[in-house]
Amino acid sequence: MNVKMTVDIGGLTLKNPVMTASGTFGYGEEYSDYLDLDRLGAIIVKGLSLKPREGNLPPRIVETASGMLNAVGLQNVGVRAFIDDKLPWLRSVDSVVIANIFGETIEDYANVAEILNDAEGVAAVEVNISCPNVKRGGITFGSDPAVAEEVTRAVKSVSRLPVIVKLTPNVTDITKIARRVEAAGADALSLINTITGMSVDIEKRVPHLKNVTGGLSGPAIKPVALRMVWEVVNTVSIPVIGVGGIMNARDALEFLIVGAKAVQVGTANFLNPGVTADIIDDMERYLSEKGIDDIHDLIGTLKV
Amino acid sequence: MVLKVSASFMASLPGQFVMVRMRNGDDPFLSRPFSIYSAYSRGNDTYIEILYKVVGKGTEAFSRLREGDILNILGPLGRGFDIPSTCKKIALIAGGVGIAPLSFLAERYGEDIRGMEILCYMGAGTSESLAGLDRLEDLCSGVKISTDDGSRGHHGPVTELFKQDMDLYSDDDIQLYSCGPNPMLMSLQELLKDRPFACQVSLEERMACGIGACLGCVVKIKSGETGGGLVRVCKEGPVFDIYSVEFSEYNG
Numbered sequence: 001m002n003v004k005m006t007v008d009i010g011g012l013t014l015k016n017p018v019m020t021a022s023g024t025f026g027y028g029e030e031y032s033d034y035l036d037l038d039r040l041g042a043i044i045v046k047g048l049s050l051k052p053r054e055g056n057l058p059p060r061i062v063e064t065a066s067g068m069l070n071a072v073g074l075q076n077v078g079v080r081a082f083i084d085d086k087l088p089w090l091r092s093v094d095s096v097v098i099a100n101i102f103g104e105t106i107e108d109y110a111n112v113a114e115i116l117n118d119a120e121g122v123a124a125v126e127v128n129i130s131c132p133n134v135k136r137g138g139i140t141f142g143s144d145p146a147v148a149e150e151v152t153r154a155v156k157s158v159s160r161l162p163v164i165v166k167l168t169p170n171v172t173d174i175t176k177i178a179r180r181v182e183a184a185g186a187d188a189l190s191l192i193n194t195i196t197g198m199s200v201d202i203e204k205r206v207p208h209l210k211n212v213t214g215g216l217s218g219p220a221i222k223p224v225a226l227r228m229v230w231e232v233v234n235t236v237s238i239p240v241i242g243v244g245g246i247m248n249a250r251d252a253l254e255f256l257i258v259g260a261k262a263v264q265v266g267t268a269n270f271l272n273p274g275v276t277a278d279i280i281d282d283m284e285r286y287l288s289e290k291g292i293d294d295i296h297d298l299i300g301t302l303k304v
Numbered sequence: 305m306v307l308k309v310s311a312s313f314m315a316s317l318p319g320q321f322v323m324v325r326m327r328n329g330d331d332p333f334l335s336r337p338f339s340i341y342s343a344y345s346r347g348n349d350t351y352i353e354i355l356y357k358v359v360g361k362g363t364e365a366f367s368r369l370r371e372g373d374i375l376n377i378l379g380p381l382g383r384g385f386d387i388p389s390t391c392k393k394i395a396l397i398a399g400g401v402g403i404a405p406l407s408f409l410a411e412r413y414g415e416d417i418r419g420m421e422i423l424c425y426m427g428a429g430t431s432e433s434l435a436g437l438d439r440l441e442d443l444c445s446g447v448k449i450s451t452d453d454g455s456r457g458h459h460g461p462v463t464e465l466f467k468q469d470m471d472l473y474s475d476d477d478i479q480l481y482s483c484g485p486n487p488m489l490m491s492l493q494e495l496l497k498d499r500p501f502a503c504q505v506s507l508e509e510r511m512a513c514g515i516g517a518c519l520g521c522v523v524k525i526k527s528g529e530t531g532g533g534l535v536r537v538c539k540e541g542p543v544f545d546i547y548s549v550e551f552s553e554y555n556g
Binding site: 024025026030031033034054055057058059060061062063064065066067068070072075218219247267269270271272273 | 330517523
């Protein structure tokens with residue numbers, strides 16, 4: 001049976017709902033020896049800032065129960081070097097390229113988004129609002145509904161591309177943030193980013209990460225991600241992209257059934273660089289076996 | 305541990321590594337990086353060997369494997385050792401299981417390059433932990449041993465043992481290769497301040513992906529021709545010029 005896997009996300013057409021999550025897929029090329037990148041629904045590149053960033057000092061990662069913590073510190077080449085050095089190669093890939101962006105101030109976000117308007121080959125921007133706002137004492141942009149709205153509005157006012165806003169789970173009520181971001185004009189939402197965590201070396205009595213805290217990812221966070229996606233799809237009417245601990249097609253299908261229109265695969269890429277192709281194949285097989293000929297007939301069909 | 309792998313692994317170079325993960329389950333979660341200890345073919349099959357010591361959850365799980373079990377392996381990865389054509393004499397300085405890539409180097413190049421002398425300085429905690437000694441004795445023209453507890457060879461660190469012989473070598477004909485715990489590499493770097501012999505080191509860092517994407521394995525490199533800063537051990541390394549590495553408390 002021929003299964004229709006195409007989905008539309010805020011004006012973008014993806015050949016299938018499987019994307020790679022920002023920060024886990026480099027700038028795409030790193031994976032080209034291990035995976036046919038043309039198969040992907042979309043590639044979301046490592047978060048870009050106005051200026052290059054060196055990131056945090058090591059140790060930057062530590063394994064945890066069914067997951068890992070990272071405090072890479074948003075190391076990246078900067079938006080201009082991305083356009084000049086990384087994007088030309090990505091244009092040869094027959095997949096949708098989405099640029100993940102972040103800033104230290106609201107102006108930074110708008111500037112990066114504006115620069116990307118003219119970057120041939122970038123189909124959309126994904127706004128990471130999980131980073132600290134230096135002008136407001138380091139409080140995360142995405143944890144304050146008013147600031148989340150302000151960032152979204154700033155990016156939307158300059159960007160000519162579809163704008164996806166990636167939400168942080170480190171909040172009391174994610175639906176409040178989701179509602180404000182939607183009101184500010186976001187074309188889609190992706191969630192969740194990593195959950196802030198910590199791990200301690202009991203011999204040396206020091207944190208395992210130089211940065212002390214880091215972002216938890218991997219299967220450990222999937223139930224939390226799924227619950228938040230469920231809450232948000234019941235709150236907003238724009239498309240929601242499910243992210244968090246997806247290791248295989250079964251995990252991805254859970255997010256689709258709950259109501260996510262697409263998914264992002266993150267940490268699983270580290271364990272198996274070809275995992276996304278397996279997920280797409282297995283997803284297609286599942287739909288075929290269930291007699292579902294269009295993936296839309298599965299999305300949001302959770303019975304409660 | 306001997307692993308049957310695809311034929312592409314025959315291209316493995318000394319200093320390169322593989323990422324190994326248990327096939328099932330999420331505990332341990334991440335793949336583990338291991339230097340390639342040997343790569344060879346028998347009949348139609350290709351094999352690699354890795355050398356490991358049980359230090360944590362990952363290696364403990366490996367120790368419970370039985371013959372015929374299947375693992376996920378990615379590799380060969382990273383940049384291996386560079387062997388200058390002018391090189392006449394090699395000294396290997398190894399700490400513990402750091403012997404693995406150096407033994408592979410001796411195996412791969414020892415026979416190819418006629419007239420090259422390979423000497424090995426091998427340090428370990430105790431005489432029981434001198435893994436791979438027999439193989440090295442076959443491959444090298446001489447092996448000198450040190451142990452932390454004095455149970456065999458020189459009593460003390462392997463760098464001390466090497467220091468005793470430093471005057472026997474001259475700058476223009478010796479190439480050093482080293483691998484071991486970071487404190488050992490730091491003292492080697494210190495030792496070479498007065499006698500700057502060419503020296504390449506293979507570094508070890510925690511990694512998630514091994515292919516340059518996670519940015520978890522960075523090490524600080526002094527600014528120079530290649531720019532310096534925080535660079536990936538998995539991609540720009542794991543082999544570095546010892547003089548370029550900025551060892552500090554975090555990686556020491």
